[in-house]
Amino acid sequence: xxxxxxxxxxxxxxxxxxxxxxxxxxxxxxxxxxxxxxxxxxxxxxxxxxxxxxxxxxxxxxxxxxxxxxxxxxxxxxxxxxxxxxxxxxxxxxxxxxxxxxxxxxxxxxxxxxxxxxxxxxxxxxxxxxxxxxxxxxxxxxxxxxxxxxxxxxxxxxxxxxxxxxxxxxxxxxxxxxxxxxxxxxxxxxxxxxxxx
Numbered sequence: 001x002x003x004x005x006x007x008x009x010x011x012x013x014x015x016x017x018x019x020x021x022x023x024x025x026x027x028x029x030x031x032x033x034x035x036x037x038x039x040x041x042x043x044x045x046x047x048x049x050x051x052x053x054x055x056x057x058x059x060x061x062x063x064x065x066x067x068x069x070x071x072x073x074x075x076x077x078x079x080x081x082x083x084x085x086x087x088x089x090x091x092x093x094x095x096x097x098x099x100x101x102x103x104x105x106x107x108x109x110x111x112x113x114x115x116x117x118x119x120x121x122x123x124x125x126x127x128x129x130x131x132x133x134x135x136x137x138x139x140x141x142x143x144x145x146x147x148x149x150x151x152x153x154x155x156x157x158x159x160x161x162x163x164x165x166x167x168x169x170x171x172x173x174x175x176x177x178x179x180x181x182x183x184x185x186x187x188x189x190x191x192x193x194x195x196x197x
Contacts, residue, residue, distance in 0.1 A: 055179045118147075133166070137180055
């Protein structure tokens, strides 16, 4: 039997230049949830434009310093790995960069995602150590584009709140949902096993 013994996730080659340019162009930086969401949405749109994955972007920000700790884009179709969602990528790279599986040990950390977490990413949030989550598009927007967001509690925001994780919804929702809609209308690959069997 020839089993694979490792897998690796790397951000696409264009990310560093893109993020650097974005930060230079946006002098206000990452000082508000709205500014942070602008970057997450820009990453989602660029990921589609570059052909490296689906229409989702996420960042992790150290709230006290407004420092970018991690960046993620959806890489599912680019590397054929169903767990390579933007949130998982951003959280994982932030943990590696900071040297801690518990991001909360380093002070308040915020996950900003262009679309509310799917069932898998929702499950990852409490274990990551982030203290807040900011979401753009909603589950309904992703599902309208054809994506399967999975099952999570109806009261998922309250569930996170009870764990000390604040959630803010609908930040630049229209702009974030537009990226999903344009991807779907542009015949982008919709990875939904129920529809692709």
